[in-house]
Amino acid sequence: MNWIDDVKRKYLKHNQVLFSKDAEYLQDLSLLFSQQDHRVITLWAFEFAEETIEKLKRKYPDESRPQEALAAAQLWASGKVKMRQAQRKILDCHTFAKEISSKEDIAMCHAVGQACATVHTAGHAIGYPIYDLTSIVFEYGIENCAEPVELRKKEYMERLYYWRDHMNDYQGEWAEFMLD
Numbered sequence: 107m108n109w110i111d112d113v114k115r116k117y118l119k120h121n122q123v124l125f126s127k128d129a130e131y132l133q134d135l136s137l138l139f140s141q142q143d144h145r146v147i148t149l150w151a152f153e154f155a156e157e158t159i160e161k162l163k164r165k166y167p168d169e170s171r172p173q174e175a176l177a178a179a180q181l182w183a184s185g186k187v188k189m190r191q192a193q194r195k196i197l198d199c200h201t202f203a204k205e206i207s208s209k210e211d212i213a214m215c216h217a218v219g220q221a222c223a224t225v226h227t228a229g230h231a232i233g234y235p236i237y238d239l240t241s242i243v244f245e246y247g248i249e250n251c252a253e254p255v256e257l258r259k260k261e262y263m264e265r266l267y268y269w270r271d272h273m274n275d276y277q278g279e280w281a282e283f284m285l286d
Contacts, residue, residue, distance in 0.1 A: 110252055117248045122209065124240040127232045135259065138266055139231050145284055147228045148183055149269045149276060152176065154234055154262075155221035158214050165211060172218045175199035179222035185281030189226065196222045213241035225284070235262055
């Protein structure tokens with residue numbers, strides 16, 4: 107079964123999440139994540155979270171929780187705030203998802219939350235594509251999503267390679283736990 111058949115089955119069942127970390131379609135990306143430094147994955151996640159936040163801002167200009175989650179995660183990664191402070195902001199971003207009705211936007215909120223949680227553990231990184239790709243399917247519809255999903259996955263991999271090769275260009279500070 108190819109990825110679109112699996113996603114279509116979930117879509118027709120009205121699932122909220124259309125991809126999973128165990129999906130064959132995401133195994134190459136998961137493998138690539140497993141080969142990267144935690145800081146590389148964190149920089150990758152922050153970049154994509156920022157992009158998603160910009161989309162959400164256009165739709166919800168008065169809503170600040172996704173941006174607050176990212177700001178707190180960035181402070182946490184730099185050692186300027188403790189985990190609990192950042193965790194609260196990340197959970198607030200997920201709460202925002204519960205307050206809206208658009209499946210596309212709900213998935214985007216969860217994508218931001220997962221991206222921010224990569225500071226805690228790199229294993230959260232796969233959560234961003236799971237939700238981001240889900241939002242793309244809801245945006246384009248099941249019949250028109252194949253190309254945008256495949257292009258987006260390619261972009262994930264390209265940016266991961268970019269951060270792998272440019273991590274040392276990052277001018278920010280890292281918390282001690284991020285250096286392990």
